[in-house]
Amino acid sequence: GQQVMQIPQYQHVQEGEDFTTYCNSSTTLSNIQWYKQRPGGHPVFLIQLVKSGEVKKQKRLTFQFGEAKKNSSLHITATQTTDVGTYFCAGGRIKAAGNKLTFGGGTRVLVKP
């Protein structure tokens, strides 16, 4: 079945530094979504990428979808303590009813002040 791999699993970042988390799917995706989950909370939608090679920015966050629609990345610049949490990518399946997503393993981000 479809697998979505995400690296790194953990990211310890010094406040102010940049980092990137990467997402790779075993199959071509209809879309890739990114979510952020704080400890004890539920996933909160960040963004969706649909087009091959698409790049979207949200303030300090830059999201990219690969040309083959099988990989994606999230780059955060000037990390702040509010960026703490787990970032998940989730791949949308091409032949699936509704919004069926396969989640990556997540990158757990800790920020050192």
Place this chain on the structure above:
Amino acid sequence: GAVVSQHPSRVICKSGTSVKIECRSLDFQATTMFWYRQFPKQSLMLMATSNEGSKATYEQGVEKDKFLINHASLTLSTLTVTSAHPEDSSFYICSVGQKNTEAFFGQGTRLTVV
């Protein structure tokens, strides 16, 4: 976006008992809803697709007789964990959303089986 209400947020039950979790889509008519399970410090694993008016579709390895799903209306899906055991302790969360759009998640239910 859709507002999804999940209840209860936390439940503790004795081993061998059954627990029902409700997922309500408050402002969105959902023909499909999705149930995920998340163990501590792990990812969300899709358990099943809840289909309004028909049988749920279970992912490989998920026991349909243990995790009963009912989707009787466009706004309500229920997940019943039957004969719960300590290894069923987990964070269960539902989502709704149209195809190729963002998923809206409920608040999740933390189940502890003692």
